[in-house]
Structure formats: structure tokens, C-alpha cells
Amino acid sequence: MSSILSAAHILPTLRATELQETQHALRSPGSVVLLVGEPGSGRHVLARQAIAGLLGSPEFEAEPTVLTLNATDTVSSLPLSLLRSALPPDTLPDVCDAETAYGAVLAAQPKWSEDIIVLVDDADSADEATLQVVAALGGHDRYRILITARDLRQLPAAVGHLLRARDVTLVEVSPLSPEQSATLARHILDGAHLEAETASRLHRTSGGSPLFLVELIRSLTRSHSLSKYGDLVCWTADDAAPPSLPEFLLRELSRARPATRSALLTVALAEPVSLAALTQLGDIASPDALDTLFNLHIIREDAAPDGTPLVRTSNQLIGETARQAVTAGQRLQLLARIAETLPAGLEHEPAETLLRGIIVLLEVGAQPSPTALRRGLELARATNNHRLVVRIARALAAGTYGSEADRLRITAIMLTAVRHSGSEALLAEPDLLITPDPRDRVPVAATGVSAAILPTPDDDAETALARIELGLARADILLYRDDDVPAARAVLAALQERSAHPSDPGHAAVISGAIIRLGYAGDFRAVSALTALPGAPQRVPELIPVAGVRILIEGQQGRLRSTRSLARRSLPVALRQAARYPSAGGEIFGALFMTEILNGQVRSAARLHRALLRAVEHPTAAYRDGTGYVAFATGTLAAAEGRWVAAAAEFAAAVDALSRADGAGFLPLALAGRALTLAATGMHERADAALARLESTLPRASRILEGSIRLNVLSAGQWLGTPSFGQEASDLVDWARERELALIELRALQVWSTSIQGAHNDHASRAHELSATIGSEFAELLAAAVAERRPGGPTRDSPVVRELARRGVHSPFSWRAPLTPREREIAAFAVLGYPTKHIAGALAISTRTVEAHLAKLYAKLGVNDREGLAVHLDLRAALWAPDSVDRGAVMGIPETALPPSERHDDKT
Numbered sequence: 001m002s003s004i005l006s007a008a009h010i011l012p013t014l015r016a017t018e019l020q021e022t023q024h025a026l027r028s029p030g031s032v033v034l035l036v037g038e039p040g041s042g043r044h045v046l047a048r049q050a051i052a053g054l055l056g057s058p059e060f061e062a063e064p065t066v067l068t069l070n071a072t073d074t075v076s077s078l079p080l081s082l083l084r085s086a087l088p089p090d091t092l093p094d095v096c097d098a099e100t101a102y103g104a105v106l107a108a109q110p111k112w113s114e115d116i117i118v119l120v121d122d123a124d125s126a127d128e129a130t131l132q133v134v135a136a137l138g139g140h141d142r143y144r145i146l147i148t149a150r151d152l153r154q155l156p157a158a159v160g161h162l163l164r165a166r167d168v169t170l171v172e173v174s175p176l177s178p179e180q181s182a183t184l185a186r187h188i189l190d191g192a193h194l195e196a197e198t199a200s201r202l203h204r205t206s207g208g209s210p211l212f213l214v215e216l217i218r219s220l221t222r223s224h225s226l227s228k229y230g231d232l233v234c235w236t237a238d239d240a241a242p243p244s245l246p247e248f249l250l251r252e253l254s255r256a257r258p259a260t261r262s263a264l265l266t267v268a269l270a271e272p273v274s275l276a277a278l279t280q281l282g283d284i285a286s287p288d289a290l291d292t293l294f295n296l297h298i299i300r301e302d303a304a305p306d307g308t309p310l311v312r313t314s315n316q317l318i319g320e321t322a323r324q325a326v327t328a329g330q331r332l333q334l335l336a337r338i339a340e341t342l343p344a345g346l347e348h349e350p351a352e353t354l355l356r357g358i359i360v361l362l363e364v365g366a367q368p369s370p371t372a373l374r375r376g377l378e379l380a381r382a383t384n385n386h387r388l389v390v391r392i393a394r395a396l397a398a399g400t401y402g403s404e405a406d407r408l409r410i411t412a413i414m415l416t417a418v419r420h421s422g423s424e425a426l427l428a429e430p431d432l433l434i435t436p437d438p439r440d441r442v443p444v445a446a447t448g449v450s451a452a453i454l455p456t457p458d459d460d461a462e463t464a465l466a467r468i469e470l471g472l473a474r475a476d477i478l479l480y481r482d483d484d485v486p487a488a489r490a491v492l493a494a495l496q497e498r499s500a501h502p503s504d505p506g507h508a509a510v511i512s513g514a515i516i517r518l519g520y521a522g523d524f525r526a527v528s529a530l531t532a533l534p535g536a537p538q539r540v541p542e543l544i545p546v547a548g549v550r551i552l553i554e555g556q557q558g559r560l561r562s563t564r565s566l567a568r569r570s571l572p573v574a575l576r577q578a579a580r581y582p583s584a585g586g587e588i589f590g591a592l593f594m595t596e597i598l599n600g601q602v603r604s605a606a607r608l609h610r611a612l613l614r615a616v617e618h619p620t621a622a623y624r625d626g627t628g629y630v631a632f633a634t635g636t637l638a639a640a641e642g643r644w645v646a647a648a649a650e651f652a653a654a655v656d657a658l659s660r661a662d663g664a665g666f667l668p669l670a671l672a673g674r675a676l677t678l679a680a681t682g683m684h685e686r687a688d689a690a691l692a693r694l695e696s697t698l699p700r701a702s703r704i705l706e707g708s709i710r711l712n713v714l715s716a717g718q719w720l721g722t723p724s725f726g727q728e729a730s731d732l733v734d735w736a737r738e739r740e741l742a743l744i745e746l747r748a749l750q751v752w753s754t755s756i757q758g759a760h761n762d763h764a765s766r767a768h769e770l771s772a773t774i775g776s777e778f779a780e781l782l783a784a785a786v787a788e789r790r791p792g793g794p795t796r797d798s799p800v801v802r803e804l805a806r807r808g809v810h811s812p813f814s815w816r817a818p819l820t821p822r823e824r825e826i827a828a829f830a831v832l833g834y835p836t837k838h839i840a841g842a843l844a845i846s847t848r849t850v851e852a853h854l855a856k857l858y859a860k861l862g863v864n865d866r867e868g869l870a871v872h873l874d875l876r877a878a879l880w881a882p883d884s885v886d887r888g889a890v891m892g893i894p895e896t897a898l899p900p901s902e903r904h905d906d907k908t
Contacts, residue, residue, distance in 0.1 A: 014184060014210075015173070018035075018171050019049060019050055021169070021171050022035060022046065022050040022146070022169075022171050023053050025171075026051075026117070026144050026146060027054070027057070027059055029141040029142070030139050030140055030141045030143065032138040032139070032144075032145040032147070032162065032168045033146045033147070033169045033170075034149065034159070034163070034169070034170050035047055035147065035148045035149070036149050036150070036173065037174070038150065038173075038175070038209065039209075039245060039246075039316070040209040040212050040317055041210065041211075042210040043148045043173045044121055044148060047119055047121065047146055047148050050146065051117055051146065054117070060114075062113045064114075064115035064116060065115070065116045065117070067116065067118045068086065068119045069121065069126065070082075070121045070122070070312065071120070071121060071122040071124070071125040079127050079128070079129040079130075079383040080098075080127060080129045081130070081352055082126050082127050082130040083101055083105075083133055083134075085272070087104070087105070088111075089350075091108055094350070095378075095382035097129065098133050098136075101129065102132075102136050105133060105137065114142065115142060116142055116144070117144045117146065118134055118137065118144070118145050119146045119147075119148075120145070120146070121316075122148060123147045123156055124155075126156065128158060131156050134147070135158045135159065135161065138166050147159060152170075175207055175208025175209060176203070176208040177208070178199070178200065178203045181199070181208060182194055184214070185199065185202055185217060189233055192228065192231055192233045195232055195235075197234075198226075198233060201235055202235065209245055211317070212245040212248060215245075215248060215249065215252065219248075219252055220235065220237070224237075245317065246317065246320075249321040250321055250325055253322065253325050254325070257289075259288070260292055260293065261325075262285065262289065263285040263286060263289035263290050263293060264289075264293055264313075265322050265325070266278070266285040266334055267285065267290075267293070267299050267312065267313060267319075268313055268322035268323050268326075269326065269334055269335060269338065270338050271312040271313060272302060272304075272310040273311055273312075274304075274310055274311075275301070275309040275310065277338075278290065280340075280341045281337055281338070281341065284337050297314050298313065298314060299312065299313055299314055300313075332363070332364055332365075335360055335363050335364045336364045339360050339361055339364050339366055342357045342360065343357075346358070346368060347369060347371040347375050351379050354372060355376055355380065355388065358373065358392060359391075362391055362392075367395065368395070370396070370399065373395055373399075376388075376392050377389065377392045377396065377413070380392055386423075387417075387423065387426070389413065390414050390418055393410050393411070393413050396410045397411045397414065403462075404463055405460075405462045405463040406466075408452070408469070408470045409470070411470055412469040412470040413473075415432070415433075415470070415477055416473050416476065418432065418477065419476050422660065422662060427480075427481045432481075433474055433477060449490055449491055449494040452467070453468075453470050453491070454467060454494055454495070455499060455504075465505060465506050467506075468495060468499065471492075471495045472492075472495075472513040475513075478491065479517060479700060479701060480700055483698040483700050485521045485523075488521060489518070492510075492513070492518065495510045495513075496510055496511075496514060502534050502535040511530055511535055511537070512536075512537055512542070512546050514530055515527050515531065515537075516545060516546055516549050519546075520549065520701040520704045522704060522706055522739075524553050525739070527549065527550075527553060540570055541573055541577065543569070544570045544574045544581050544584045544588075545581065545584055547570040547574070547584070547587075548584065548588045548590070548591040549591075549704065551563045551566055551567060551588065551591035551592055551595055552595065552704050555591070555595030555598055555599065556598065556707050556743055557740065557741055557774075558742050558773075558776060559774075560601070560776060564592070567588055567592045571588045574588055586629075593612070594636070596608060598708060598743065599743065599776070599778055600778035600781070600804070600807035600809065601778075602637075605636075605637055606637060609634065612633060613630075628653070628656070628657030628658040628666065629666060631651070631654035632654040632658075632666055632669065632670050632673070634646075634650045635647045635649075635654060635670070635677070636673060639651075639680075639808075640807075642805065642828055642829060642832075642842075644677050644681045644824070644825050645681060645825055645843075646844075648674065648677040648681055648683075651673045651674035651677055654666070654670040654674075655670045655671060655674055655690075658670055665700045665701030665702040667697060668699055669702055669705055671694040671697060672690075672710075672712035672713050672716070674690045675687045675690035675694065675713065675716040676712045676716040679715075679716040679720045680719050680824070681824055682818070682821060684720055687719075694709075694713070707732075707739075707741050710735070710748075711732065711744060711748060711751070713728070714728055714748065714751050718755075719812045725755060726755060729752035729755070733745055733748045733749060736748060742770050743779070745766075746770040746779060746782050749763050749766065749767050749770075749786050750785050750809065753789035760790070764783075764787040767782065767783040767786040767787065768787070770783065771783035782804070782809070785800045785809075788800060813827065819860065822843075823853055823857055823860075825843065826839060826843070826850060826853045826857070827857050827869060829842065830866050830869055836850050857869070
């Protein structure tokens with residue numbers, strides 16, 4: 001078996017167009033080129049030929065530095081491992097994120113030439129953090145980025161973001177044509193002529209893949225299936241080749257000599273492996289076998305940044321095929337021998353060597369030293385490698401070393417990592433909640449809860465706290481994986497019973513943990529009761545872990561002043577002490593943002609959103625495959641501002657990201673927001689699909705915002721004209737009243753009042769009571785909107801309705817003619833009295849585009865101007881200028897009679 005590299009010098013002739021296009025693009029400073037082709041298409045060779053053709057080019061004052069990042073899909077792929085392989089030793093610290101790595105690359109620039117070419121080979125298998133750094137380098141004048149990938153439809157997230165954010169040159173490496181296949185075949189056969197049917201058969205079998213064609217001809221030559229008659233070569237045998245290149249390579253590998261096959265499997269499992277390590281593995285990778293593989297270009301020699309000789313497969317497909325061909329027994333046998341070459345003091349090795357060594361040892365069932373495992377656990381947690389955290393934590397928890405408290409705490413770390421990983425395979429393990437502790441299988445009779453998580457009188461303070469940590473982690477799994485609120489509540493109740501007295505070591509931890517989990521489970525009454533208990537967190541910093549939950553609950557009650565005060569006290573400390581509270585700052589910030597939106601404070605929410613964008617404006621941030629929260633927040637703000645088209649796109653991006661991993665429970669919120677925005681833009685079928693998916697999605701931790709979710713669903717039904725709208729509104733009003741969520745109940749009454757039947761007198765009375773309870777201007781507006789919708793009130797428009805629209809509460813519009821989503825959006829702004837310039841700024845389009853859309857609207861609806869749009873909607877009030885509305889007059893009192901704090905929507 002040989003590789004396409006043996007025919008490398010003819011590929012530039014066969015791929016002249018693609019080569020010229022790639023080189024032309026790379027000549028521009030700051031260029032980014034994406035080379036896409038199927039496995040075996042020759043994109044690796046083409047990329048190297050393009051770079052080789054640029055070296056010594058007159059446009060470079062000095063020869064550019066070339067950083068080659070060869071990705072391999074092996075068990076040792078770790079965050080930033082690919083980037084580390086191309087940088088000098090000690091350039092990156094053991095633990096760092098993409099931002100730190102980006103800074104390290106820029107700091108290393110003075111050591112390189114003025115121009116730098118970065119080649120990322122097989123980006124499909126590269127680690128995400130490395131791709132974030134490479135993508136952020138795109139656009140820098142000193143850097144030219146060349147990326148090769150297999151499938152344009154399944155690009156890594158960072159590369160996909162790069163395509164949308166930068167001017168990227170896309171070069172597709174298509175299969176060879178029949179004429180190109182014949183040319184390559186003649187070259188391999190030393191210029192011999194091919195019979196026409198043979199040339200056609202070779203092309204059909206290989207599918208135009210250069211690698212497949214090369215390997216096929218080599219195989220046919222070895223089996224004497226090609227016969228030569230003078231200068232004419234014919235395929236005379238009837239044996240058929242496998243239909244795909246991977247299957248063909250597997251067949252060829254099975255035919256190889258055992259020693260050659262063993263050497264190839266060893267390299268494929270350990271790549272990139274040092275040449276020194278291979279010399280110690282002579283029994284499974286003999287020198288003769290390695291020489292054979294080198295001569296056939298199946299493996300190649302590379303070098304680490306420190307000059308250490310490395311060996312890897314010459315083509316990623318060959319490496320993948322070899323790894324697939326290994327049986328379970330062979331894999332364990334080979335890895336066991338590879339493990340014997342690991343350094344003795346593994347815990348003192350660099351991070352990459354340590355983590356790779358731990359992986360190999362765990363694969364073969366060997367036990368790394370406790371010190372190595374503990375350091376490995378710290379590194380894996382710091383790099384958010386949740387799957388590796390789970391593997392190392394299991395090994396530590398199963399060991400006999402360390403105290404009982406250590407094993408309990410490590411098990412809690414493992415459960416937390418499982419939840420954050422979002423891995424269905426890990427979450428579905430039946431024994432996930434069982435630890436090696438024998439007491440874990442003996443439930444306490446009174447509660448049915450495992451005895452291992454309950455503190456006992458014999459426990460010291462450290463062990464008691466470790467049991468509590470494990471119990472809280474189990475409650476998280478029950479909520480996130482099983483959506484089993486009763487079981488989680490039973491765990492929390494048992495912990496509270498065992499730590500009921502304020503003097504108990506874990507009392508404060510249990511109260512705080514129960515507040516957080518019961519809040520996310522939607523048990524607001526229990527949270528209120530716990531908050532009033534002695535020992536409940538009342539001051540910073542003890543208040544920080546529970547602040548986000550309290551803000552979300554109080555925000556749905558309409559207690560905006562209280563939530564802002566709580567955020568002002570806790571958020572600065574949480575951000576300053578991020579190492580102690582790694583997620584609290586984001587939770588408090590997100591809770592405050594959602595509260596501002598729900599309470600009609602759109603301007604204040606917009607300021608928070610700008611702060612959020614500034615926090616993620618680092619060059620690497622744009623290319624993160626993140627949690628989807630930024631897209632969700634952007635979509636939420638856009639919907640509140642009436643920018644439905646932009647909101648729908650942001651919610652789509654959020655749903656996509658959260659569908660892959662949703663540790664925070666935002667997916668139901670994103671689906672509800674998407675359904676509302678699609679309904680508002682007139683895309684009813686897609687809105688119905690989003691609602692159907694929401695119905696089949698477990699609420700899990702999103703129960704804390706179930707009121708907001710149901711409110712969005714109700715509003716979507718309002719736009720869609722759902723027949724059951726009235727019943728759903730009544731159900732939401734009853735649901736919110738039962739949970740004492742005053743603002744949710746009031747907003748549900750307002751949405752209900754917009755139905756054709758309008759509002760009943762008892763609705764208006766209840767809305768007035770809720771407004772008095774909440775005591776905010778926004779609540780008075782909502783109550784006024786309900787009151788004026790009693791029989792005889794305006795159907796669509798009034799100063800109250802327009803002021804509510806400015807605060808993010810939009811009433812649905814019905815149009816006689818079908819409009820596009822953008823036309824519906826612009827029509828709504830126009831009817832609400834916004835001038836053309838404001839509409840253009842809000843939608844990020846030109847005033848000329850707005851006027852063009854308005855002209856089309858007038859023609860479709862048969863009206864002549866904006867006044868006609870209002871008449872078309874049967875509006876009863878004159879057009880209103882949003883920036884000059886008398887807010888006091890909206891509620892029947894003059895603006896000047898209001899205190900200063902009540903005269904602006906975000907000064908509540």
C-alpha cells in the first residue's frame with residue numbers, strides 16, 4: 001500500500017486551477033483560504049504545493065514562517081494540543097484558554113519572520129480551542145491562513161463562524177475528471193498507455209479520488225490483475241474492488257504482512273509518536289517494517305518544535321483506517337506496550353504528556369499514580385475537558401488511597417462534569433449515581449435516599465461537607481438528566497433534616513444549595529421559606545451563589561428595585577472573585593438581564609447587552625462554540641425592540657448551540673422565543689414546529705423561568721390565532737397566581753385582553769390589584785391596557801398600547817395581504833409612529849431601503865401613506881411620536897406630577 005504523496009509532483013498539473021486560485025488568494029496579507037475536499041482528494045498535497053510555490057516569491061521581503069498544524073483524530077486530542085505542537089516549548093502555560101493562547105502567539109511574533117503562513121490540515125479533527133485562535137488570527141496582515149477540511153456542511157464551529165465573519169476564499173477540490181484520472185494512471189504506470197475500457201473502469205471504481213486511484217493501481221499490480229501488451233495496459237481480472245476508499249484501505253491492510261500491519265497500527269494509535277519511543281517498541285514496530293512503511297509513504301517523519309523527531313501517518317484517512325482495523329484485543333495489547341514507554345515520573349511531565357499518558361494508562365486498565373491523577377484532574381477541569389474529568393475522577397474515586405472525604409468530593413466533581421458535558425452516553429449510565437462506598441447501595445428507610453450522602457454524627461467537618469457536596473451534585477443529575485423533581489426534592493429534604501441546626505458544619509451549604517436547586521425546579525414557595533430560615537445567606541459573599549436564583553424569582557414577582565439592589569451588591573464581588581465563584585457572575589448578569597426585559601426596561605436591558613458584548617469582544621470570542629447564551633440574549637433584546645427578523649435568526653443560532661449542550665437549561669427558553677418571533681414574522685409553520693419541539697423538550701432547570709416561557713408561548717398563540725388561546729391564557733393566569741408571580745399574572749392578563757372578546761371587568765379589577773401590589777409604572781401601564789380593553793375599548797391602538805410596545809410588549813397586527821417578514825417588521829414600526837430614520841437605525845438598513853419597503857407595503861395593502869396603514873388596521877388614535885409621548889398622560893396624570901425617578905422607563 002502506498003500513498004498519494006508518491007505522485008505529488010503531478011498533482012499541480014492535474015489541479016492547476018485549484019492551485020492557482022489558492023496561491024493567488026494567499027498572496028494577499030491577512031487572507032484566509034478554506035480548501036475543502038473528500039478524503040483522498042489530494043487537498044493535503046495541494047495545500048503544501050501552494051505554500052511551497054509562495055516560498056521565495058518576490059512579494060515577500062524574507063521567507064515567511066510556516067506553522068503547520070496536523071490534526072489527528074486520536075484519543076489524545078486535548079484543548080490547544082494542536083497549537084502546542086507548533087509552538088516552541090513553554091510558550092503556553094499548562095492551563096490556559098483560547099484568549100491566553102492567542103496572546104502567546106502574538107507575543108511569539110518577534111521570533112518569526114514578518115509574514116506567517118498557518119496551515120491547519122484536517123480541521124475536522126482539530127481541537128476547538130486551537131481553531132478559535134487560528135480563526136482570530138485571520139485578518140491580521142502578518143498572517144495568511146490556509147485550512148483544509150473534508151465537508152463544507154459539517155465544519156467545526158470555529159471555522160463556520162470564520163466563514164460568516166471574514167472574507168474567506170473557498171476552494172473546492174472536486175473529484176478528478178475521466179481525463180485527469182487517465183493522466184494520473186499513466187504517470188503511475190511509467191507512461192504506459194491504457195486501454196479505453198481499463199481507463200474508464202479505473203475512474204469509475206476510484207470515483208475520481210487520486211488516493212483511491214493510486215492505491216487501486218498498486219494493488220492491481222501486486223495481484224497481477226493488470227496485464228501489459230506492448231505499451232498497452234489492460235485490467236484483465238474480474239475481481240471487483242470495494243466500493244469506497246476506506247473499505248479498500250481496510251482490505252489492503254488485512255493483506256499486509258503481520259509485522260507491517262503491527263507497525264502501522266502502533267504508529268496510528270500513538271501518533272504523533274517520537275522516534276525514540278518507537279525504538280523501544282521493536283517487538284510491535286520492527287525497524288524493517290517501519291522502513292517499509294516509510295518507503296511506501298504510508299508514514300512520514302515530522303519534528304516537534306524542540307526538534308524531537310516524530311512519526312505520524314502520512315494521510316489522516318490512512319490513520320483513521322488503521323485505527324478502525326484494530327480489534328479490541330489488539331488495541332489493548334498495543335496500548336499496553338506503548339504505556340511501557342511512558343516516563344516514570346509522569347506527574348512531573350508537561351501537561352500534554354501527562355494527560356496523554358493518563359489516557360493511555362486508563363485505556364489499558366493500568367492505574368496512574370495518585371499524584372499524576374490529581375494533577376491530571378486539575379488540568380482537565382481547568383480546560384473544561386469534561387469527559388476526561390469523568391474518567392480521571394472515576395479512577396481516583398475507585399482507588400483505596402485518599403480519605404473518605406476526598407473520594408466523596410471527587411465523585412461530586414465527576415457528577416458535575418457529567419452534567420456539564422451534556423453527553424447522553426455518560427448521563428444514561430445506570431450506575432451513574434452509585435459510588436464505590438458500600439453504604440451507597442443502602443437507602444435510609446425513612447427517605448429512600450442513599451445513606452452515603454447523609455452526614456453522620458461520626459463524620460468530621462470535612463467529611464460532612466463532602467457528603468453534602470455529593471448530595472447536591474446528585475440532585476443536579478436528578479433534575480438535569482431525569483427531570484425528576486420529587487426525587488431531587490427528597491435528596492434536598494434529607495440533607496436539610498441531617499443539617500437542620502445552624503451550628504451543624506454543613507447547614508449554610510445545605511440551605512444555599514437547596515435554594516438554588518429548588519429555585520431551578522420551580523418550587524418558589526420552598527425557596528421563600530428557606531430564605532427566611534436562620535443561617536440563610538443574607539450578605540455578600542455568602543449571598544453570591546443564590547443571588548441569580550433570587551433575582552429571577554423576584555423579577556417575575558415584579559420586584560425590580562429589590563433585584564437591582566441584590567445585583568449591585570453581589571455582581572461586582574462575584575466578578576472580582578471569579579476563581580471562587582466561577583459561574584456566579586454570569587448567572588447574576590443573565591438573571592438581571594432577563595428581569596429587566598420582563599419588567600419592560602428595554603433601555604436598561606440594552607445597556608446590559610452592550611456590556612455582555614464587550615465582555616466577549618476578545619478576538620477569539622467570536623469563534624467560540626459557546627453555550628448559545630449570547631445569541632439567546634441578543635434574540636431576546638431584538639424581540640423586545642420589535643426586530644423580529646433579527647430575533648428569529650439569533651434564536652435559531654441559540655437553539656442550534658443549546659441542542660448540542662445545555663447545562664444551564666436555556667433550550668426551552670430559546671425555543672419559546674423562536675416560536676414567538678417566527679409567529680410575529682408570519683412564518684406560521686416554522687413557529688408551530690418550534691412549539692411542537694418545545695412541547696417534547698424536558699423543562700429541567702428552565703422551570704425557574706417557566707412563567708416567561710409560557711408567556712412567550714401564549715404570545716405566539718396570540719400571533720398565530722390559536723383556537724385554544726383563551727384557555728391557555730386562563731391557565732397561565734391561574735398558574736402564576738398559585739405561585740404568587742404577580743408580574744407574570746399581570747402580563748398574562750394583558751395578553752389575554754388583546755383577544756377579540758377583550759377584557760372582562762373582573763380582569764380589570766384584578767389587574768388593578770396586581771399593579772398596586774407591584775407598584776411600578778410598567779405595572780400601571782399593563783393594568784391600564786387591560787382596563788381599556790373592556791367592551792368598547794380600542795382593538796389595537798392607543799397611547800398605552802404604543803408605550804407598551806416601546807417597552808417590549810407588542811400587540812399582534814393583522815394584515816389583509818400576505819407580507820414578507822421584513823415588510824411586517826417595517827409596517828409595525830411605521831404604524832407605531834417611528835420615523836424612517838429610526839426604523840433604518842433599528843434594523844441596520846438604509847433609509848432608502850425602508851422607503852422601498854414602505855412603497856411595496858402601500859401597493860400591497862392598497863393605501864397611500866402611513867395614515868392608511870393605521871386605517872387599514874382599524875386603529876382609533878392618531879399617529880404618535882414615540883420620543884415625545886407624555887407618559888403621565890398615558891395613565892391619566894401629567895408628566896410633571898410624577899417624581900423624577902418615575903419619568904423614564906429605565907429609572908424605575
